[in-house]
Amino acid sequence: MSLRDLLLLAVVAATSAAAVALGVRRLHRSRAGLRAALGATLACIGVTAIFAAANLALGTLLVLGARLVTGRFVSIYLVDDPTWLAISLLQGIAWSLWPRAR
Amino acid sequence: MAPTPATTAWPWPSSVVRGRTLLQTLGAAVLVLLAAIAFTPLANVVAGWISVTPQVGPADAIVVLGGGSEWPGGEMSSTALHRTARGITLHRYGLAPLLAFSGAPGRFPPSLSEIEAAFAQQCGVPPAAIVTDDRSFTTREEALHLAERLQPLGVRSILLVSDSHHLVRARRVFERHGFRVLPVPANDGPEPARAPAARFALMNRAVQEIFAVAYYRLAGWI
Numbered sequence: 266m267s268l269r270d271l272l273l274l275a276v277v278a279a280t281s282a283a284a285v286a287l288g289v290r291r292l293h294r295s296r297a298g299l300r301a302a303l304g305a306t307l308a309c310i311g312v313t314a315i316f317a318a319a320n321l322a323l324g325t326l327l328v329l330g331a332r333l334v335t336g337r338f339v340s341i342y343l344v345d346d347p348t349w350l351a352i353s354l355l356q357g358i359a360w361s362l363w364p365r366a367r
Numbered sequence: 368m369a370p371t372p373a374t375t376a377w378p379w380p381s382s383v384v385r386g387r388t389l390l391q392t393l394g395a396a397v398l399v400l401l402a403a404i405a406f407t408p409l410a411n412v413v414a415g416w417i418s419v420t421p422q423v424g425p426a427d428a429i430v431v432l433g434g435g436s437e438w439p440g441g442e443m444s445s446t447a448l449h450r451t452a453r454g455i456t457l458h459r460y461g462l463a464p465l466l467a468f469s470g471a472p473g474r475f476p477p478s479l480s481e482i483e484a485a486f487a488q489q490c491g492v493p494p495a496a497i498v499t500d501d502r503s504f505t506t507r508e509e510a511l512h513l514a515e516r517l518q519p520l521g522v523r524s525i526l527l528v529s530d531s532h533h534l535v536r537a538r539r540v541f542e543r544h545g546f547r548v549l550p551v552p553a554n555d556g557p558e559p560a561r562a563p564a565a566r567f568a569l570m571n572r573a574v575q576e577i578f579a580v581a582y583y584r585l586a587g588w589i
Binding site for chain 2: 266267273304306307308310312313314315345
């Protein structure tokens, strides 16, 4: 591991530990609640992965379809953009929070 | 309002529990994979699997494959510049009499192959030694069109210049079109990625090529 990796992990560990301490001691949140929140986070990541796979698959199919229909070259690298992941994350969060909305 | 898993008390329907468990398992697997890519040499290992061993030797022609695009002012992208420089270097070493550039027109004229040819001439490569082809948008088209241009000139063996990952597929396509191929990576093999962002970029490039090879195999092009 490089110094950059260690710095990143150390900073994330420190801020996470501080957030947990703040939540438990000052805001009186339960550790069981934290476990449930972490489980919900994992489920949200799972949904995000499904949205990401669906978005990329549909984007690829549209590009290949456009080539077939128009007979012109359309680059497959149009789907190569990290924005897809960010949008998939938003979709995953919205989907995960949907049942909790009143 | 109809009861939902968020508003009803335990026990939830078993299908909901199973679904949530599946999503949590998928999420945990994704998290582990992301951590492995970001903080371990996994990306470098995968990139190493799909790279080629350089083979440099005498050939009938040097073929520089199109990479990236040109910028509005006529400058080459860094990918194209790396490949062009490698091709010119090979020619200066006397490894082949012909230097062929492949690069389709982008949004801004002239085409990439013309820009590369002009650069090669500025570096001392004689115009008579340069062949350009600007009809190709894919690796398969490059092999097809360059075979049409070069094989009537007696070219059977080529030094093929591209990125290391791309050469895995490119080599097979050009061999399918009758060339004996000596692959020459423009970037001297996959650069070890030493930071999380670089590892993600490297893994992204590697996975793209894996899918591209699978697509070319399914299509019967390699």
